[in-house]
Amino acid sequence: MNKGSLLLHPLKTGLMPDLETLQATLHSIGFTGDAINERSWMVGEQFLQLLTFMGCSPHIRLEPDSEDDHDFCHISLRLADTPQLLYSEHSRPCRCNNCAKPVVKSWEAFDSNAGSWSCGHCNTPHQRLEELRWRNDSGVAVCFIEIHSIYPGEAQPVDSLMKQLEKVTNSDWRYFYLHGQN
Ligand SMILES: [Zn+2]
Known part of the structure; x- marks a missing residue:
């Protein structure tokens, strides 16, 4: 079953960050680890420190079970040429x-x-x-950092992660949850 995703994005809807700088920053703070492909990564060694998990024992799978398992927790960049609206099932405008x-x-x-x-x-x-x-179930941007396999409200980014993103992009950031979407 698809749990959903946590998405972070610059508040300025048309802002495309310098991707090399963004990727290097995410890597250097230990948020992202080994590359899966050009735009997705395994979680890094500081990942669990850069998100706050709600509940006492989160069931987060950080490794795939098999080769065709895409439903484990990993990170990718979701990019668009023009501002893209993403919203969850039952989301209200x-x-x-x-x-x-x-x-x-x-x-x-x-x-x-x-x-x-x-x-x-x-x-x-x-x-x-x-x-x-x-609300926390929709957003619009040209660049999203997507953290896969997170239930709505299960985890949120810590301040220092948001501050880093704000520093390297000169924009405020926000986050929301996407669920009920494939
Ligand atoms: Zn009005």
Whole structure:
């Protein structure tokens, strides 16, 4: 069964970090370990220190059981040319920063390339996508760090990991959980 993923991304929706710097940073702090392919890695030796796991005995598999096992905990970069919206099953759309009403009726109507929104409820203009109120089950970006095989709420990044990401990209970062997606 697919548990889901934890995703980290720059708050600026169009920000593509320098990937060499980003990858080198993740490696040097021990978050990522051996490469699986060009854009995915086994977890590094500091991985369990850079996430806080909820619950007393998390069942995290850090190695595949077999060659075709992709459902173990590992890390990959998910990249897109234009801002990509990712949302979980049963996720509800983000809300206006002023009146807290959903900006669209359903995610299908959400334009992740819009750049900014004027609220149809309270008429607050020009809210950038990153200024909207996002829940922890959706996000939009061109670059996501995906940590596979994490249940929603099972783990969250420690401050020092987010600070490192912010330092090397000059942007704030946030995280959310993706589940019910293949
Ligand atoms: Zn509004």
